[in-house]
Amino acid sequence: MARPDPKVAQMPKVRYFSGQDLPLEMHKVRIIQKLTLLPIEERLRAIEEAGYNTFLLQNKDVFLDMLTDSGVNAMSDRQQAAMLVADDAYAGSATFTRLHEKLREIFGMEYFLPAHQGRAAEHILAKTYVRPGLTVPMNYHFTTTKAHIVELGGEVLEFIVPEGLSVTAIDPFKGNFDVAALHQLVADRGAGSVAFVRMEAGTNLIGGQPFSLENLRHVRAACLKYGFTLVLDASLLADNLHFIKVREPAAAGMSIREITRAMADACDIVYFSARKLGFGRGGGICVRDEAAYKRMRGLVPMYEGFLTYGGMSVREMEAITVGLEETMDEDMINQGPQFIEHIVSELDGHGVPVVKPAGGLGAHVDAMRFIDHVPQNEYPAAALAGAIYIASGVRGMERGTMSEQRDPDGSEPLAHMELVRLAVPRRVFTLSQVNYAVDRVRWLHANRRLIGGLRWREEPEILRFFYGRLEPLGDWADQLVAKFRADFGDSL
Ligand SMILES: Cc1ncc(COP(=O)(O)O)c(C=O)c1O
Numbered sequence: 001m002a003r004p005d006p007k008v009a010q011m012p013k014v015r016y017f018s019g020q021d022l023p024l025e026m027h028k029v030r031i032i033q034k035l036t037l038l039p040i041e042e043r044l045r046a047i048e049e050a051g052y053n054t055f056l057l058q059n060k061d062v063f064l065d066m067l068t069d070s071g072v073n074a075m076s077d078r079q080q081a082a083m084l085v086a087d088d089a090y091a092g093s094a095t096f097t098r099l100h101e102k103l104r105e106i107f108g109m110e111y112f113l114p115a116h117q118g119r120a121a122e123h124i125l126a127k128t129y130v131r132p133g134l135t136v137p138m139n140y141h142f143t144t145t146k147a148h149i150v151e152l153g154g155e156v157l158e159f160i161v162p163e164g165l166s167v168t169a170i171d172p173f174k175g176n177f178d179v180a181a182l183h184q185l186v187a188d189r190g191a192g193s194v195a196f197v198r199m200e201a202g203t204n205l206i207g208g209q210p211f212s213l214e215n216l217r218h219v220r221a222a223c224l225k226y227g228f229t230l231v232l233d234a235s236l237l238a239d240n241l242h243f244i245k246v247r248e249p250a251a252a253g254m255s256i257r258e259i260t261r262a263m264a265d266a267c268d269i270v271y272f273s274a275r276k277l278g279f280g281r282g283g284g285i286c287v288r289d290e291a292a293y294k295r296m297r298g299l300v301p302m303y304e305g306f307l308t309y310g311g312m313s314v315r316e317m318e319a320i321t322v323g324l325e326e327t328m329d330e331d332m333i334n335q336g337p338q339f340i341e342h343i344v345s346e347l348d349g350h351g352v353p354v355v356k357p358a359g360g361l362g363a364h365v366d367a368m369r370f371i372d373h374v375p376q377n378e379y380p381a382a383a384l385a386g387a388i389y390i391a392s393g394v395r396g397m398e399r400g401t402m403s404e405q406r407d408p409d410g411s412e413p414l415a416h417m418e419l420v421r422l423a424v425p426r427r428v429f430t431l432s433q434v435n436y437a438v439d440r441v442r443w444l445h446a447n448r449r450l451i452g453g454l455r456w457r458e459e460p461e462i463l464r465f466f467y468g469r470l471e472p473l474g475d476w477a478d479q480l481v482a483k484f485r486a487d488f489g490d491s492l
Pocket residue numbers: 070117118119120142144145200204233235236273274275276282283
């Protein structure tokens with residue numbers, strides 16, 4: 001490995017005459033989409049209609065869509081150009097070959113199984129490896145990953161390091177895997193109890209927190225010892241790459257491409273959602289070993305489409321190929337984390353509780369501390385997400401107890417954390433828009449005692465957070481609107 005060079009350990013930033021350290025967009029905007037900001041009374045009506053579930057808001061009623069980065073990142077001019085030269089064919093298209101070659105070049109894995117998005121890749125993996133009674137140890141679960149594993153009778157075991165579940169612990173790699181727990185699992189249940197081990201880059205549900213290359217290599221060593229297949233969920237790889245580059249001294253002298261390869265070299269399988277990595281649609285599974293590839297291959301034509309498209313259009317595949325190459329460019333991947341760091345430090349500086357250090361994906365507001373008077377069984381993260389929408393027209397996402405599933409006996413597991421995610425889709429928002437969101441969250445924090453809890457109006461059995469509906473306990477939403485009008489007059 002090249003020696004760390006302190007000059008490249010931090011990505012270059014522009015210093016302002018004012019002395020401020022502000023993120024600066026390293027791109028220009030040439031296609032725009034008009035936004036509307038509804039008056040607060042109409043925002044209240046919209047969230048009521050959506051059952052206080054931000055997934056059910058209509059985009060026309062949203063000012064800044066900070067729900068997710070999935071499928072909504074901005075495209076580059078090169079991606080758009082590549083989409084015009086796509087080679088349309090059911091089988092054997094040159095477009096697929098270009099994508100396959102790019103993946104082989106970046107991850108160094110021979111085989112690729114295309115899928116229409118990340119959860120489809122998870123479906124294929126789970127169907128191939130998971131049997132009733134088997135476990136899947138991982139740093140932390142993601143909603144769709146867990147749903148597939150549990151559906152097939154498997155058990156998800158979360159071996160995240162303790163700092164990962166503390167919103168206040170300042171640790172550069174809160175997404176690290178506790179390797180000692182894996183050894184203990186083998187001692188308790190035997191190596192035969194493990195279907196595969198999963199590492200999630202940029203751990204989504206705990207605030208977009210990364211793991212270190214060093215930790216991944218330790219996990220790898222344990223997997224080799226017991227003969228476990230190590231699977232990397234690379235959906236949020238771009239953010240994790242950035243953090244390894246700027247936070248892990250041993251990787252400071254490595255290029256993004258070298259770090260990517262080092263991560264892939266530690267794994268047997270790399271799967272991803274291209275809705276997050278590289279583009280806005282698609283996904284797939286890269287596999288090193290021919291036998292593993294053949295075990296999964298039959299499921300692609302059955303559930304996704306033929307082996308040279310897997311549910312993706314050729315235009316999408318061309319855009320992913322270019323997007324993957326752009327992911328190797330530090331200027332392309334550092335904008336999201338820098339904006340998020342800006343939001344987190346602005347909120348934190350004004351006493352708003354947020355997950356620290358800033359992760360990837362978005363800024364994560366800690367609802368448990370923000371509205372500590374609302375008990376967890378009244379869904380504080382969902383209530384805060386609703387309140388943020390009312391106060392600002394900004395759509396965030398609940399990541400707390402509402403995102404959990406009930407146990408088979410109907411009891412409700414309380415989430416480890418109650419977070420509201422304000423996602424920062426890559427290269428979509430300007431700094432002034434982000435500063436507006438910060439301003440309204442600060443106002444809400446000053447008026448936090450007005451916010452109350454929620455209860456279910458309609459609760460679906462599976463993945464309830466996607467389409468369940470709730471209602472406020474009491475008239476706190478009306479009180480919030482009245483206070484807004486008193487403080488802001490006729491402002492939108
Ligand atoms: C870490 C992670 N894995 C898997 C997925 C599922 O991907 P998709 O939404 O493309 O199905 C996501 C999506 O948000 C994710 O963040």
